[in-house]
Amino acid sequence: xxxxxxPALIGLSLVFFGVAxxxxxxxxxxxxxxxxxxxxxxxxxxxxxxxxxxxxxxxxSALFLFRRKPSADRLAVAAAEAAVVFGLMGLITGPLWxxxxxxxxxxxxxxxxxxxxxxxxxxxxxxxxxxxxPGSDRLAAGLGMFAMANLPFLYVSTEIWRTIHxxxxxxxxxxxxxxxxxxxxxxxxxxxxxALLTARARLEEERATLDRLYLALEDx
Amino acid sequence: MQRLYDMxxxxxxxxxxxxxxxxxxxxxxxxxxxxxxxxxxxxxTQQSAPDGFVPMDDVxxxxxxPAAPLLAAAYIVVWVIAIGYLWTxxxxxxSVEKELADAMRRVDTDGA
Numbered sequence: 001x002x003x004x005x006x007p008a009l010i011g012l013s014l015v016f017f018g019v020a021x022x023x024x025x026x027x028x029x030x031x032x033x034x035x036x037x038x039x040x041x042x043x044x045x046x047x048x049x050x051x052x053x054x055x056x057x058x059x060x061s062a063l064f065l066f067r068r069k070p071s072a073d074r075l076a077v078a079a080a081e082a083a084v085v086f087g088l089m090g091l092i093t094g095p096l097w098x099x100x101x102x103x104x105x106x107x108x109x110x111x112x113x114x115x116x117x118x119x120x121x122x123x124x125x126x127x128x129x130x131x132x133x134p135g136s137d138r139l140a141a142g143l144g145m146f147a148m149a150n151l152p153f154l155y156v157s158t159e160i161w162r163t164i165h166x167x168x169x170x171x172x173x174x175x176x177x178x179x180x181x182x183x184x185x186x187x188x189x190x191x192x193x194x195a196l197l198t199a200r201a202r203l204e205e206e207r208a209t210l211d212r213l214y215l216a217l218e219d220x
Numbered sequence: 221m222q223r224l225y226d227m228x229x230x231x232x233x234x235x236x237x238x239x240x241x242x243x244x245x246x247x248x249x250x251x252x253x254x255x256x257x258x259x260x261x262x263x264x265t266q267q268s269a270p271d272g273f274v275p276m277d278d279v280x281x282x283x284x285x286p287a288a289p290l291l292a293a294a295y296i297v298v299w300v301i302a303i304g305y306l307w308t309x310x311x312x313x314x315s316v317e318k319e320l321a322d323a324m325r326r327v328d329t330d331g332a
Contacts, residue, residue: 028276029275030273030275031276033270035287037273039291039294042294043294046298092297096291096293096297099290131237166270170273174272175273177275196309199313200309202313203309203316206317206320207316210323213327217323
């Protein structure tokens with residue numbers, strides 16, 4: 001990973017996150033949901049960042065499984081951790097919105113249940129990597145690809161199942177007043193996700209270098 | 221009789237950690253089973269998904285107070301998680317870099 005990429009990405013994300021509150025405050029209040037709708041700007045954006053991280057995880061896992069690229073495996077670990085972090089943001093901000101809009105913190109709706117299961121799959125990936133021992137990297141790669149396979153189902157879950165969660169189809173039709181703060185926030189979260197991926201992947205690379213050094217020392 | 225798994229080969233700390241995680245997973249599963257009968261009761265009734273967002277000039281004053289703390293909490297949670305995670309990466313990176321420097325020194329000493 002490029003050492004210069006991280007400061008540039010984190011700086012850019014700070015610019016996005018510095019301007020985002022201004023855009024969000026200026027955005028109109030939604031007629032049905034009122035003020036609480038403004039959670040949506042960070043809630044949706046955190047899921048988009050999670051989707052990106054899971055895409056990276058799935059593709060890297062496939063590259064590691066079929067092409068045996070160790071660098072892809074290191075990127076997969078970084079992406080899985082980032083996906084858990086952004087998923088956690090979504091799973092916490094969602095109930096904060098739901099308690100006002102639905103009157104309950106949590107409901108076993110198709111979308112929320114699928115999101116929870118996907119988060120648990122990612123946690124399972126990390127536990128497998130931490131405690132699985134030798135060979136767990138290939139098993140985890142399969143799990144990573146399985147997590148990616150869940151993404152399209154999660155995205156269309158509000159369209160194909162009966163659900164009270166606002167449908168994803170709302171997003172492309174948003175008026176500019178709502179759309180600008182949303183896409184600005186999404187851009188900020190994407191850049192933040194890339195910054196975290198860069199830093200975390202560097203940590204994995206340094207760990208791999210350390211392992212190689214210890215092996216070299218043992219051989220001497 | 222031959223044992224399927226030889227646990228003696230696994231370090232003691234690791235088996236303890238695995239047992240701890242297994243216990244946590246079991247507790248989460250039990251909570252899910254206990255919560256399942258109340259899941260229907262938690263479903264909001266007579267409410268449909270909105271078709272789109274319609275702009276509105278003002279939020280009724282009585283509604284603003286309960287929503288504002290939730291909104292603030294959501295943004296604070298996002299910031300705390302992002303900064304907290306970045307801090308853990310920074311700490312782990314610092315520790316690995318220190319270990320790496322020590323190992324390099326050892327390599328140099330052995331080489332000399």
